[in-house]
Amino acid sequence: MLRQLVIRDVVLIDRLTLDFGDGLGVLTGETGAGKSILLDSLGLALGMRADSGLVRSGQDAASVTAEFDLPAGHPALALLDEAGLEQEAGEPLIFRRTLKADGGSRAFLGGGPVPAATLREAGSSLVEIHGQHDDRGLLNPKGHRALLDSFGRVDAAPVARAWRRLSDLRAELEQLRSKAADADRDREFLDHSIAELEKLEPEEGEEQALADKRAAMKQFARVQDDLDGLAGLFTGSDGGLSQLRQAARRLERIADTHPLLTEALTALDRALIEGGEAEEKVMAAQRDLAFSPEELDEAETRLFELRGLARKHRVEPDQLAELLDRMREQRQAIDAGESRIGELERSLAVAESDYAAAATALSEARRAAAERLDRAVAGELAPLKLEAARFRTVVAPGEPGPTGTDRVEFEISTNPGAPFGALTKIASGGELSRFILALKVALAEEGGASTMIFDEIDRGVGGAVASAIGERLARLATKSQLLVVTHSPQVAARASRHYRIEKSHGDEGTRTTVRLLDADERREEIARMLSGAAVTEEARAQAARLLETA
Numbered sequence: 001m002l003r004q005l006v007i008r009d010v011v012l013i014d015r016l017t018l019d020f021g022d023g024l025g026v027l028t029g030e031t032g033a034g035k036s037i038l039l040d041s042l043g044l045a046l047g048m049r050a051d052s053g054l055v056r057s058g059q060d061a062a063s064v065t066a067e068f069d070l071p072a073g074h075p076a077l078a079l080l081d082e083a084g085l086e087q088e089a090g091e092p093l094i095f096r097r098t099l100k101a102d103g104g105s106r107a108f109l110g111g112g113p114v115p116a117a118t119l120r121e122a123g124s125s126l127v128e129i130h131g132q133h134d135d136r137g138l139l140n141p142k143g144h145r146a147l148l149d150s151f152g153r154v155d156a157a158p159v160a161r162a163w164r165r166l167s168d169l170r171a172e173l174e175q176l177r178s179k180a181a182d183a184d185r186d187r188e189f190l191d192h193s194i195a196e197l198e199k200l201e202p203e204e205g206e207e208q209a210l211a212d213k214r215a216a217m218k219q220f221a222r223v224q225d226d227l228d229g230l231a232g233l234f235t236g237s238d239g240g241l242s243q244l245r246q247a248a249r250r251l252e253r254i255a256d257t258h259p260l261l262t263e264a265l266t267a268l269d270r271a272l273i274e275g276g277e278a279e280e281k282v283m284a285a286q287r288d289l290a291f292s293p294e295e296l297d298e299a300e301t302r303l304f305e306l307r308g309l310a311r312k313h314r315v316e317p318d319q320l321a322e323l324l325d326r327m328r329e330q331r332q333a334i335d336a337g338e339s340r341i342g343e344l345e346r347s348l349a350v351a352e353s354d355y356a357a358a359a360t361a362l363s364e365a366r367r368a369a370a371e372r373l374d375r376a377v378a379g380e381l382a383p384l385k386l387e388a389a390r391f392r393t394v395v396a397p398g399e400p401g402p403t404g405t406d407r408v409e410f411e412i413s414t415n416p417g418a419p420f421g422a423l424t425k426i427a428s429g430g431e432l433s434r435f436i437l438a439l440k441v442a443l444a445e446e447g448g449a450s451t452m453i454f455d456e457i458d459r460g461v462g463g464a465v466a467s468a469i470g471e472r473l474a475r476l477a478t479k480s481q482l483l484v485v486t487h488s489p490q491v492a493a494r495a496s497r498h499y500r501i502e503k504s505h506g507d508e509g510t511r512t513t514v515r516l517l518d519a520d521e522r523r524e525e526i527a528r529m530l531s532g533a534a535v536t537e538e539a540r541a542q543a544a545r546l547l548e549t550a
Helices: 035-045 075-082 116-124 141-152 157-200 206-235 240-257 259-289 293-313 317-384 429-446 463-476 519-531 537-549
Strands: 002-010 013-019 024-029 061-068 093-100 105-109 112-114 127-130 390-401 404-413 451-455 481-485 497-506 509-516
Touching: 002 035, 013 035, 013 509, 024 035, 024 463, 035 061, 035 093, 035 127, 035 451, 035 481, 075 093, 075 116, 093 116, 105 116, 112 116, 116 127, 127 429, 141 317, 141 390, 141 404, 141 429, 157 293, 157 317, 206 293, 206 317, 240 259, 293 317, 317 390, 317 404, 317 429, 317 463, 390 429, 429 451, 429 463, 463 481, 497 519, 519 537
Parallel strands: 024 481, 024 497, 127 451, 451 481
Antiparallel strands: 002 013, 002 061, 061 093, 093 105, 105 112, 390 404, 497 509
């Protein structure tokens, strides 16, 4: 609800502070007194287009501040959170806009700077301004579907859930199909690489073992002749050990003839023992180092294959076994992805069917609600002197989405036989305002913005029609705050707060002021509206009767 409006240096207003209350507030005054300035000022504070022509002549800048009371959970508070601004619970929400004479402007919400678009979005959730040139609220077809759903208490939640499920499945399926397309390009490479690696069967540490074996075989090749020669010296008939044994046998026959010969035999026995051990070690080394040329070729071939495959895949030879495991996993993932795609396609078909069923049920509920709304609006048209007009709610196929598959738009026909069309294209200024009022009355139980402003809704009508307008405005004002710019005494008499807009001329130029009228001033103002410039006693009496019966 709008609590206060503070205007500084806007056109003919230098300093103005207006306090507002619940119910129906009316603004009256002579033609040209400046009622449009108030609406332009409020629009500026709510983020509308900043026109430097609004800055009062001779001033550098203008500013407008609007203060609102908000209930907990209001959508405007979510915008504050998104903007990173804090709002104390129970504190009024402040909209502020400054405008420089050179055209620059700044916007503030809740005390912090925000883009004008944020100010405008928050403002549209709080205030509806209905007039001939307004393109928001009921005149914007984008909001008609939500209004119809609210009126008919239509539950769109099942469709929203079905759409989320459908969207999630579509996104996952699209992602998997994209991966599958990439996998198709990788499949042939993986199959070839896996077959190549499986044929080789690499093992961790194998490359080092082969390299060591190859080095050992090459080393043996270099010492093989020496080992063969040594073996001959040990084992041949003319070898050293054979001659030592012959010498030992001869010495054994004569060793007891002299002590030195006994010692010589003992030393010879030790030599034979050491020589035998040396012979065994040489023979063992010869056996260990023995290899065939084919074995060397096989080791070298496998070593070169390991190293070549490692270079091909840009890994170390010891990483080939791990690479093979990864490639197998990737290949399995491709197969699993294809299986998952099949599962998703089946789930998607079910989700599409579920969404279609929920959307169809929602469309039927909307068409039923549209019929009820059409009847409710039709009942309001005749008292507003629109008895020849017709109203209809069009529920037509639209783009599928979280709110269903319907496009909803309010249309009117103002004369018998005339085609239906959009509100803004068919109705004149006065008719449009009354159509909006009829709609608002029909939709009143479902609420809307907490503050509604009607700009000259009674234009071109009087008498019983003006009384009907006033009665319906007063009815609306029991559920929302209403501010009405009016020239109708019947409407003004229904107000709970009455403001008079006045223009004065003095040494400092022309100024526009606004005053909240007391009971006597209010009766005098309604009398002026009834009689014109010269207020008569008869007009005062009639004004009193209007106030008594309102």
